[in-house]
Amino acid sequence: MKIAIVGCGMAGMSAAFDLVNAGHTVEIFEAAGEPGGLAGGFKEPEWKWSLEKFYHHWFLSDKDMFGLIKELGWEDHVVVKQPKTVMYHDGRFYPFDSIVSAALYPGLGWGLNKIRFGLATLYIRLTSNWKPMEHTTVDAWMRKYAGETAYNTMWLPMLDGKFGEKYARQVNMAWMWARLHSRTTRLATFEGGFQAFADSLAAELQKRGVIIHFNTGVDSIRQGKDGQLTLTAVDGTHTFERCMVTTSPALMARMAPDLPKEYLQGLLDLKSIGAVVMVLAIKHPLSKEGYYWFNLPKSAGFPFLALVEHTNFLPKENYNGDHLLYCGDYLDTDHEYFQLSQEELLQRFIPALQRVNPEFKPDWVRKAWLFRTKYAQPVPLVDHSKNIPDIKTPIPGLFFASMSQVYPWDRGTNFAVEIGRRTARMIMTATQI
């Protein structure tokens, strides 16, 4: 079969891997100039490794990703570390990378609060029965089982930061289950960075016969009377028997306007938020204690949610001695951070960095980069499973696989691999055209 894939991110490339291995003719259309999508990176000429535009790591529980890596024979290129995670409370940071350290965290209060927090977390770690949890919100479940104190000091600030006031109280409990159930504190990456992984995978696909059209955004996908699917891209039209799209639901709706109204509406009704992330190369470490991941409750008044000191995960020698820091936030796409210039944002962020380390000076910043994406985090509302669009769309031969469909799992490259390979199987078994 002749199959087109729109998007050369992890989902598109994983599907291409299985399809080409099964003997099909595969062409990938990618709007950007390189593979990797949201997990892609950039590199200064003097750096040995690339750096992800948006902070990325793998959890050791990411079995689909490690399964693919094993099939490729690249296990030796996986780098595993156990960096330090901390939580802010009252002007200080406390360890936060185990149930024990979380239980000792003073923000939780003492006595019954801690016991309830511990039991609720333990239950989530042990149960696999997430389905009933999607009928309720994190807000309602956590208040009931973990208690008001734990909810207000731990979970609400996290939800606020991740989903904003608009959605924080509406996110369903299955999403929280998926985050807490299997994630590990040991983290991993690929030698050279995620971009090196994406480049290697793209090169491997090309070696096996996949054609990748970079800088070739697809504008529309339409089905002719003969059942063939015609993609109109910046370089003209291309015709295929099957097509898999891996973009955001909104882009899919724009690209395939002939989809039935109900399916289109389903795509447009899905909620998601964007992300704005600034990367700083600084001359000295921000955290003297070597912290990697700083949890910052929105209520503490930091101008960003995520503070990640990447060079406390991986050595600064990979980056010619630069200390690398991410300051990021998940935001509605009409938030002013999507309009402000890099310099304006930097001026807002600097005082916050001085709160973390009073010695921090603006002239520590050697260079800054700003990355924004409108589709960063799907928002799963109550009973979300009913709203997930089918991978097999009503247009015969047209398939759609995005971050919004990996539910109950939170988005991640592991789940992009899983949905990519699942879609490849569906493409190969679908009989209709």
Ligand SMILES: Cc1cc2nc3c(=O)[nH]c(=O)nc-3n(C[C@H](O)[C@H](O)[C@H](O)COP(=O)(O)OP(=O)(O)OC[C@H]3O[C@@H](n4cnc5c(N)ncnc54)[C@H](O)[C@@H]3O)c2cc1C
């Ligand atoms: C801030 C942030 C932090 C994250 N942290 C982690 C993490 O720590 N670990 C982890 O595993 N995952 C993380 N993720 C999630 C991870 O990046 C995604 O789940 C994964 O990359 C999604 O892959 P995908 O192939 O489904 O989509 P994408 O990577 O979005 O790929 C879609 C591709 O389609 C292309 N495209 C779009 N429109 C068109 C068009 N019209 N024509 C042609 N091509 C088009 C895009 O350029 C893109 O390359 C994070 C994401 C964000 C935003």
